[in-house]
Amino acid sequence: MPTRSLRARRQPRQARSRETVEALLEAAAQVFERHGYAAGTTNRIAARAGVSIGSLYQYYPSKDAILLALVERHVAEGEAALAPLAGWLAGDSSPGLRDGLQALVAAMVALHADRPALHRVLFEEAPRPPALRRRLDGLATQAADAIAAWLRACPEVRVADPELAARLVVQTVESITHTLVIHPAADRPPAAWTAATVAMLAAYLAAVPVDDRHPAPR
């Protein structure tokens, strides 16, 4: 599997080919979703798109390029979905702790709930080129920074290290929603999970640090 360029080989100029490219991307999503990465062959993708294998390689130089395009699309959607939330957190009427957390968790669940199987293939099963890895790390850092700023502005928050707390929040929400959506637990409704997650994060962030805690009230 020699490293091949991941950039498109030919840019679609006419409307016809733009449709082909779009059909290929959607077909790839469906095929990866159903068959996983390894069994999601380029021939199958082309067939699903109703296009010949030759056409596929006109626009995507390799199988991994298709995967990367899919990730790119997903990341773009994620950024778009989270942008208003970021604005809200940073805005003048910054929300309270629970409301902000609730919105964050809800947004993340919504983001993952769309196509969980595809998401699993994209972010777990498939090999991740270093460039992509850096990109995603950057996004996580950006999110953590935004949340850290919000935490610092939030009067209810009492954790000692907002940066660390923010990263932990991002990490936790990411992990929980991820596994929650990919491997849904049957014995409690999803709403109960999200509520518990919010409660956990809120309790942590509002808790007085152990070191300077007074003798337990009551």
Next chain:
Amino acid sequence: MPTRSLRARRQPRQARSRETVEALLEAAAQVFERHGYAAGTTNRIAARAGVSIGSLYQYYPSKDAILLALVERHVAEGEAALAPLAGWLAGDSSPGLRDGLQALVAAMVALHADRPALHRVLFEEAPRPPALRRRLDGLATQAADAIAAWLRACPEVRVADPELAARLVVQTVESITHTLVIHPAADRPPAAWTAATVAMLAAYLAAVPVDDRHPAPR
């Protein structure tokens, strides 16, 4: 890739063959660790073990059987490592909240820290046959049950639904340690992460549920 039996084809009787089997398993671990699942070919595994490809297939009927053996071994190690902890939680001198959580998180981190790359291949990248899936779910449930019992016995704990809380704890610890070990964050030492995780869980479990909370005591 026809579904092939995952049971061993031939049982090793003599010491010589037992060494071969062991060498193959360790070689498989190293190869999967370095090359991932797809590029971890059976020929490479055999070569790494210093054994012919034929010998490999004498004892492992398929590539997936090797993977399963590896998972089995990892699970067994995990059970062994967690058994004393379970005894402690259930015992007469049951530990306090923070101590128990601290031990739990530490044990999980230790469990994952051993061979993170291999762990990733085993539990993320590779296909998981349903039988294995059920096995792992069972383990998680078992762990959650043990923790739920402990939580119910713990006077500090005030959450309304100990079962749900226990599952959330398992899920969170699993997720956090997992990602923490596989993608270590550079800007804070691991100890800070585990401490923060423990603090988060403790705060959540000891927090008075929102519904019946008194006006915040100063």
Next chain:
DNA sequence: GCGTAGTGTGAGCAATAGCTCGCGTTTGCG
């Protein structure tokens, strides 16, 4: 010593993957 079960070997088979390339068709445009 001898036979049998256990063990080890590696060339090579069948299947399948990603991908190429020569050629036919359609589109845009003067």
Next chain:
DNA sequence: CGCAAACGCGAGCTATTGCTCACACTACGC
């Protein structure tokens, strides 16, 4: 029109993989 560029096609090439099988060697009970 006519023509060049864009587009689409799919048989099939090359490489690789999981795995088989016919055979040779080793250990051990008798």
